[in-house]
Amino acid sequence: MQAIIEDWRRRIAAAAERGEALQIRGSGSKDFYGGALDGTVLETTAYSGILDYEPTELVLQARAGTPLDDIEQALLERGQMLAFEPPHFGPGATLGGAVACGLSGPRRAAAGSVRDFVLGARILDGRGADLSFGGKVMKNVAGYDVSRLMVGAMGTLGVLLDISLKVLPLPERELTVRLGCDQEDAIRLLNAWAAKPYPISASCHEQETLTLRLSGTAAGVDALSRMIRGVEVENAADYWRALREQRTEFFDGEAPLWRLSVKSTAPSLPLPGRQCIEWNGSLRWVKTDADAALVRDVARKVGGHATLFRGRLPDVPAFHPLPAPLMMLHRRLKETFDPAGILNRGRLVFEF
Amino acid sequence: MMHAPPPSLSPEDRAALVEALEVFLPTECILHELEDVRPYECDGLSAYRQLPGVVVLPRDETEVCRVLTLCKQRGVPVVARGAGTGLSGGALPHPGGVLLSLARFMRILELDPIARIARVQPGVRNLAISEAAARYGLYYAPDPSSQIACSIGGNVAENSGGVHCLKYGLTVHNVMRVRVCTIDGEVLDIGGETLDSPGYDLLAVMCGSEGLLGVVTEVTVKLLPKPEVAKCVLAAFGSIADAGNAVAAVIAAGIIPAGLEMMDKPATAAVEPFVNAGYPLDAAAILLCEADGIAEEVDAEIERIAAIMRDAHATQIRVSRDEAERLRFWSGRKAAFPAVGRISPDYYCMDGTIPRKRLADVLTGISHLEVKYGLRCANVFHAGDGNLHPLILYDANQPGELERCEAFGAEILELCIAAGGTITGEHGVGIEKIDQMCVQFPPDVLQAFHAVKRAFDPSGLLNPGKAVPTLHRCAELGRMHVHGGADKFPELPRF
Incomplete structure (x- = not known):
């Protein structure tokens, strides 16, 4: 070596x-x-x-x-x-x-x-x-x-x-449940649950469905699942792996994929195209042909930033441009x- | 080892500096008379004292920027100071410079219970954040032992830890954003109310940078939900090795306790008469192991922890029956430093981190050093994350004892490096451990640190002489870099 x-x-x-x-x-x-x-x-x-x-x-x-x-x-x-x-x-x-x-x-x-x-x-x-x-x-x-x-x-x-x-x-037990709700409800619920000491280890909202992974001690996971009362998902490990690898249906198609990192409570983003929410509301995937300047502006207005994750576009930097003093430090x-x-x-x- | 201090401000220079400051600051924000600056001569490491040239107490960010701009123009060094509770002399004043106190930055600017973040000024006390968040069932997780007094700005500067950091992380894991004034008087917004930011991870570099890169004027922290329940297991062991094995067994069982602390016999002996925590005094070491979360998971985890302790040959096991008893178990650990202060005129707190498996070796080494230096040492240990706090007992009034104590401490730190660890887990390098930096890092890495410093502070005026030694200083000391546990003379016994 x-x-x-x-x-x-x-x-x-x-x-x-x-x-x-x-x-x-x-x-x-x-x-x-x-x-x-x-x-x-x-x-x-x-x-x-x-x-x-x-x-x-x-x-x-x-x-x-x-x-x-x-x-x-x-x-x-x-x-x-x-x-x-x-x-x-x-x-x-x-x-x-x-x-x-x-x-x-x-x-x-x-x-x-x-x-x-x-x-x-x-x-x-x-x-x-x-x-x-x-x-x-x-x-x-x-x-x-x-x-x-x-x-x-x-x-x-x-x-x-x-x-x-x-x-x-590894957690002693993992359990994935699903419940139906729209984006606004999902954002509200995820933030409310995150303010409780609940063993929620992953979340994803897409197409009116909220999927939650509970991880922790068997006793803790069972107690929480009784409270949330979603429908248990079979083969959930495959689902989370597919989400992580961007192999779920949402990520199909040719439109550029944007990754918006925002404050977890930011409301549903006013952008055309489909959105998928992860990380208790902090991460928003958007598949859209919208203008890069518009996407970045929307991200900025909710205190966040936007990365052009897949599908390079001419003259569009992949990462959100830095303000001048920070750029100088980067240099x-x-x-x-x-x-x-x-x-x-x-x-x-x-x-x- | 104390080097000669840098030159003081001449009376003329001081007068000129004060006059320039008075252009934009009221006189009560500028201290320069001896009796006024005296309280700032040291921080929590009182063995090192130095009067500052001038003390400045700005009231807002604009004033901080103006002070820094002025200092840059005049080539005056600046040392920022929060609550002054630091244990490595990071806020030791510069005799020729400005001591910039952030004591007036005491407001919690915003607390968003839904997004679970708080935006605060740097002078806000660590505990005050948790107190303000309590009504929402939230708290700020890092809890350094000085949390009733230390400020969040100082926590950022030192990347402070606490007894819960194995599970909940250090300051760097719990801060989302900082606003920083640079020596050029510019304001940087680093990080955000998001889980990541574009560009380099400057937030990580700011955390633990000991005031050498910029002056923090605002901090946004993450708030966590308060666990529903916490319970604590107190276990006693007949040997340090048994206690160390019990710690490894807990981790091997897949449990990350909320807190996992060890105290050796001299430490429990000092503490018990002081707080009556109920520690068994015949044990070579005790462990405190805490689980927190929702009731069901805590009960299950505590049962497993107790079983593991039993299998690891604990001589006694007690589980806290209620909150009062849990707090009593912890009271001894939290009072360890003052308790040692009660049985000895002075004590010197060290702060090395080691791989946990080397604990017994390092403690054996320390006991040999006790004989060598003729001084006693009590050990408290954040066992979960390998952070060791040996407390060396000495009497500063006995000629030569302070020097022996410092030499003892230096050898402990070198033991930590040789064990594959580090000279500071959470207290910072400051002025105290600057010579040991020469042992831990080779010259090219120290040079890289200096280069990072120059990127933020090309003039080198922020907290000069701290945290990273000059190569010249290392050469002068003749200290050798010990690489990752490889001893220069492996055939020689090292204690």
């Missing part, structure tokens, strides 16, 4: 010297996400393997090229999980891609996001320097939290090498970690 790192260091240094763009790529499952791809591919799947996993420490450390499947299998064998439930979006999806894209699945509102679970990261920066941040312990406030800065940075600050994560036990951080501007050029913002 050291040979791979040495090879990458040489390639990064050479690319930096020549100012040539490098495109960091694992399985390619998330090539559709973010800005358009640019540069020579730096393939990461060979840098694979779980480095350390101690179930009683609740910590797993793996190389960035490790398939999520392998990690999830190893955890399952010990009754644990990645609580942020990362979407794979393709066979062979890697841990590095999940962390770089910063995407979390249905359990996010209840359990936390990728960045909440990242404890440490070793990277090669844009000069090829091998740097380790954070560690393998839960609480660590020595130095700035650069590990979490890597999450969602779309590979623009460094090539991820080794990542340590907090993992959690400076980019210059800090990748002074030659070679890593995943254009993938996060048009400007670098």
Whole structure:
């Protein structure tokens, strides 16, 4: 593995010297996400393997090229999980891609996001320097939290090498129920339930149907399901996996897919096209041909932001544009970690 | 180790600075007489004291920005301060600079019980947020032991934890947005009332940045539903190793307790006469393990926890029968620091994190250090997340004891690094642990930290000399970086 790192260091240094763009790529499952791809591919799947996993420490450390499947299998064998439930979006999806894209699945509102679970990261920066941040312990406030800065940075600050994560036990029992209601009712109910100590681990509203996953102790889940009184869903794991992987019927079709991250109480959004609500109301998927400016304006008005998730459009940045002072800070951080501007050029913002 | 302090403001410079501040601030917002600035000479780490050049107490964000702009123009360092309860000297003043107190930022600006968020000013006390949210059945989860006094702005600066963070997270997991004044006098809005934001995760970088990147003027926090019920198991063990194994067994059983705390015998011995928590005094260690949630799940979980403790050779197990008893169990843990303060003229609280499995080794190492330095040490431990608080007992009036105590503490931190852990779990580096940073991190990582700092504060005026040591300082100390548990001389015994 050291040979791979040495090879990458040489390639990064050479690319930096020549100012040539490098495109960091694992399985390619998330090539559709973010800005358009640019540069020579730096393939990461060979840098694979779980480095350390101690179930009683609740910590797993793996190389960035490790398939999520392998990690999830190893955890399952010990009754644990990645609580942020990362979407794979393709066979062979890697841990590095999940962390770089910063995407979390249905359990996010209840359990936390990728960045909440990242404890440490070793990277090669844009000069090829091998740097380790954070560690393998839960609480660590020595130095700035650069590990979490890597999450969602779309590979623009460094090539991820080794990542340590907090993992959690699988719930003793999971049960999925369904009830009929419109969007406004769903938003109201989800926020009301989230204000109670109820073991709700995922929610999805679409087509007048609210689906809820209850997770926790058997006693707690049963008590809550008696109260909610929905219809129990068979093979619910398949449903949540399909939702996470965007293979449900909602995600079919050619219209661009927008992801709006909003305040959980934001009312039903005034946009044409279909909407699907997750994360207790905080996440709104919208399939629409509406103008990008309109979508972003609607998101902004409810204190949120809009990502063009699937279906790149000419001259439309994938991520919501940043205000000038924040953009300046982003530029400076980019210059800090990748002074030659070679890593995943254009993938996060048009400007670098 | 104390380095010589940086130069103080000359009387002329101080007068000129005060005059410039008076252009936009009333005189009561500017303190510069000795008796007025004296209360600001230290924070919770009182072994370090330094009088500030000038103390400024702005009343709103615009004034904060103007103070920072002025300091930038004049090249004057700025140290922000909340309630001053920090334990690593992060708010130790700069003799040539401004001590910027956020004490007047005391308002809860908005509490949205439906969306479960609160927008508050940085000087609001941690506990005051939970008190305000209580009527809606909500609370703010991170609960550092100083929560009655510490401010939320300070919590952001230190990424504070508490006894419930294994289940509910640290400050970084519970803050959604901060407004920050930069040294350039610009206001940044970082994060939002959403579960994520576009661009880099600057919120994560701000949390725990110890006042080196910007001054927080507003914080939006997540509120959680208060559990219906909480119950606590108190278990006693004949050895530290047994107690450590019990902790691992709870986690292995798939339980994430709301709190999981350990105290060793010297700690319970100090606490029990003070608060009568009912701790068995013959135990080598006790564990407090709490479950919370809705009644049905708490009962089921408590039963499993008690069974696990029994299997792990607990010598005594008690389950809290009511809320009063639960609070009594916790009273001892929460009073651990003052109780130790009662049996010793002074104590020094350390804050390392280790992988839990190394607990017995590290505590054995600490007991060897007690002999080496001739000082006693009591240990309390956030066992769930591996965060150890050794309390070294000493008497500052005995010549040489403070120095021995500091050397003892430094060795404990190095033990934590060698065990694969870190020198600070929740108290921050501040000025206190700056030398141990040279041991934990190699020069290129320290350089990366300095580069992050420059991206936010190119002039280097915010809280200079704290949190990240200069490479020069590390070289001067001759401290060696110990890599992830790999000892330089593995054949030598280390205690």
